[in-house]
Amino acid sequence: MLPIFKTLTVSALLLSAAAAMAAETRTADDIIRQARDRDDGKSFMSQVSLILIDKQGNSRIREFSYLQKDYPDSDKFTMYFSAPSDVRDVAFHIENPREALGLEDSQWMYLPVSRQTRRISTTDKRGAFMGSDYSYADLDKIRAEDYRQTLVGEEQLQGRDCYVIEREPATPAVLAKTGYNKLKVWVDKKNSLVLRQDFFDVKGVMFKQMRTLKTETIDQIDSITLSETEDFIAGTRSQLRFNQLQYNVALDDRLFTQTAIKRGLKAGDLPEYAVSAR
Amino acid sequence: MGWQQVVWGRADELRVLDQINPLDYREGVIGLLEDSRIAVPMIRLVQPVAEWELEALVITDFVKNQAPAVGSEFDAPIFATPDPQMFVVDSRPGYDGHSGFGYGASANGRIGTVDVSFVALNARQQDPVYAVEGQTEEGLIRLERQFPRYSMGGAGVAIDAGHSIVVRSEVAYFDNWRVTNPYRAYGSDQTAMTKSLLGVDYLLRDWLISTQWQHQRLLDWQPGMVQDKRDDLFTVSAEGSQFQDRLKTRLVFGMSPPAQDDSFVQGIFTYKPVDWLKLGLEVDVFFGKPDRQFGAYANRDQVRLSAGYLF
Numbered sequence: 273m274l275p276i277f278k279t280l281t282v283s284a285l286l287l288s289a290a291a292a293m294a295a296e297t298r299t300a301d302d303i304i305r306q307a308r309d310r311d312d313g314k315s316f317m318s319q320v321s322l323i324l325i326d327k328q329g330n331s332r333i334r335e336f337s338y339l340q341k342d343y344p345d346s347d348k349f350t351m352y353f354s355a356p357s358d359v360r361d362v363a364f365h366i367e368n369p370r371e372a373l374g375l376e377d378s379q380w381m382y383l384p385v386s387r388q389t390r391r392i393s394t395t396d397k398r399g400a401f402m403g404s405d406y407s408y409a410d411l412d413k414i415r416a417e418d419y420r421q422t423l424v425g426e427e428q429l430q431g432r433d434c435y436v437i438e439r440e441p442a443t444p445a446v447l448a449k450t451g452y453n454k455l456k457v458w459v460d461k462k463n464s465l466v467l468r469q470d471f472f473d474v475k476g477v478m479f480k481q482m483r484t485l486k487t488e489t490i491d492q493i494d495s496i497t498l499s500e501t502e503d504f505i506a507g508t509r510s511q512l513r514f515n516q517l518q519y520n521v522a523l524d525d526r527l528f529t530q531t532a533i534k535r536g537l538k539a540g541d542l543p544e545y546a547v548s549a550r
Numbered sequence: 551m552g553w554q555q556v557v558w559g560r561a562d563e564l565r566v567l568d569q570i571n572p573l574d575y576r577e578g579v580i581g582l583l584e585d586s587r588i589a590v591p592m593i594r595l596v597q598p599v600a601e602w603e604l605e606a607l608v609i610t611d612f613v614k615n616q617a618p619a620v621g622s623e624f625d626a627p628i629f630a631t632p633d634p635q636m637f638v639v640d641s642r643p644g645y646d647g648h649s650g651f652g653y654g655a656s657a658n659g660r661i662g663t664v665d666v667s668f669v670a671l672n673a674r675q676q677d678p679v680y681a682v683e684g685q686t687e688e689g690l691i692r693l694e695r696q697f698p699r700y701s702m703g704g705a706g707v708a709i710d711a712g713h714s715i716v717v718r719s720e721v722a723y724f725d726n727w728r729v730t731n732p733y734r735a736y737g738s739d740q741t742a743m744t745k746s747l748l749g750v751d752y753l754l755r756d757w758l759i760s761t762q763w764q765h766q767r768l769l770d771w772q773p774g775m776v777q778d779k780r781d782d783l784f785t786v787s788a789e790g791s792q793f794q795d796r797l798k799t800r801l802v803f804g805m806s807p808p809a810q811d812d813s814f815v816q817g818i819f820t821y822k823p824v825d826w827l828k829l830g831l832e833v834d835v836f837f838g839k840p841d842r843q844f845g846a847y848a849n850r851d852q853v854r855l856s857a858g859y860l861f
């Protein structure tokens with residue numbers, strides 16, 4: 273083979289491989305962005321049960337109202353706990369700027385026992401949400417740019433075709449915020465719901481797993497109505513059960529301020545639930 | 551309308567802007583404020599306006615701080631009453647009707663990324679001030695026990711500074727603040743007073759570690775005043791929860807410098823084996839000199855056990 277022809281052939285092969293790798297990386301990013309940007313309505317309200325299951329299998333249930341509303345530059349969430357009595361009137365308000373803005377979240381917590389609203393730092397989200405196996409990072413909206421993601425394959429999970437993507441923190445700040453050295457995510461190919469997440473520590477040991485146990489189509493939007501997180505080190509499990517949920521409801525802007533959580537949720541603040549998930 | 555507790559400010563177990571409710575000191579000086587605040591009757595209006603909350607209140611009856619019983623294990627020099635061998639308190643005016651009223655207003659909201667509060671209050675001091683009225687025929691100094699009226703204006707901010715840190719600050723200015731001065735020929739001393747606080751909260755997974763510095767200063771301090779010209783209080787606390795929120799722990803170190811003269815260590819542990827049962831253990835250990843706020847309890851460390859049914 274002529275030397276120049278050899279050089280051209282090798283160059284073409286290298287360029288093809290690079291293009292293929294680039295396509296693969298873009299595809300993983302695209303899948304995650306699609307999961308982040310999937311239609312979840314302009315607003316959302318739900319009655320939620322947070323179920324804490326200890327090593328012995330004993331369970332405790334916390335009930336709260338979950339409200340979400342989209343704004344031009346952010347999503348805002350408010351949670352009002354109603355039961356049991358020791359967490360009644362505890363409330364959270366979280367503002368998530370759009371990822372493209374590159375801003376950190378803002379978070380406030382109201383504790384009725386001290387009658388104070390406390391500003392909570394959001395650069396460490398490793399803490400347990402209300403004592404559950406869900407960390408505050410787990411409750412965040414998917415952030416595509418915080419991770420380097422790689423498509424590692426496709427699998428069937430619960431009868432659904434899924435992309436399997438491995439994600440590693442893009443910066444030390446993300447690792448410090450979440451505590452996860454690696455994630456492995458199963459994303460439903462059809463509706464972009466995350467059906468399973470495996471969480472790995474610095475030694476590559478899977479110490480936690482989040483599983484979607486039930487999905488339903490509500491208001492024409494595919495929704496997770498039951499999820500479970502299991503901590504293999506502690507031997508505990510927690511579930512989030514969305515008992516009633518509704519999309520695109522008229523929710524007043526005053527419910528999404530840091531001063532609203534001190535006031536609490538009053539009768540008449542929310543429209544009637546039209547749909548129940550079971 | 552009704553008996554209420556209203557908390558202003560963001561201080562952790564310290565009171566700079568938080569001046570509305572009196573405190574029950576009958577079980578000591580470092581009890582949690584949530585357990586020590588005394589509800590007062592008031593009419594309160596709250597109105598949200600965009601990101602802000604405006605509040606106005608009228609306190610319709612004056613209620614003073616509750617001091618521990620004289621000679622009890624919780625009594626201390628800071629609760630001292632005039633020595634009957636030198637003084638006689640022969641006048642104790644009441645504050646019935648509108649003379650006991652207090653008025654206040656606050657605005658809470660955000661300016662940019664900073665949480666902001668503004669407060670104003672006109673009320674009566676909750677600790678007694680003894681005004682000199684003259685002398686008895688026996689040569690004892692006659693005193694009138696007063697709860698003088700004062701005005702307060704203040705502001706507070708909280709900022710998420712990143713790196714898991716939130717910075718809090720409050721400043722309050724007290725006008726017409728009265729202080730007992732037994733060396734006066736007549737009346738009591740009047741001065742302006744400032745209270746300020748700087749707090750830093752660090753979030754480490756399930757633990758919140760806070761440090762605070764509170765500074766109080768009498769701007770027109772005079773010799774003989776029973777209150778110090780300046781008073782500093784430092785606290786370091788760590789609060790966290792474990793075992794799926796079954797166990798909550800609060801550890802506090804507090805001191806007025808120098809630490810060896812006036813400090814305390816507190817541990818509060820709350821365990822909930824089931825949702826309807828709360829078991830508590832509180833340990834308070836005091837250090838310092840007997841004439842200081844915490845040092846006065848140096849030989850009276852406390853252990854408290856509690857149980858509660860939640861419904």
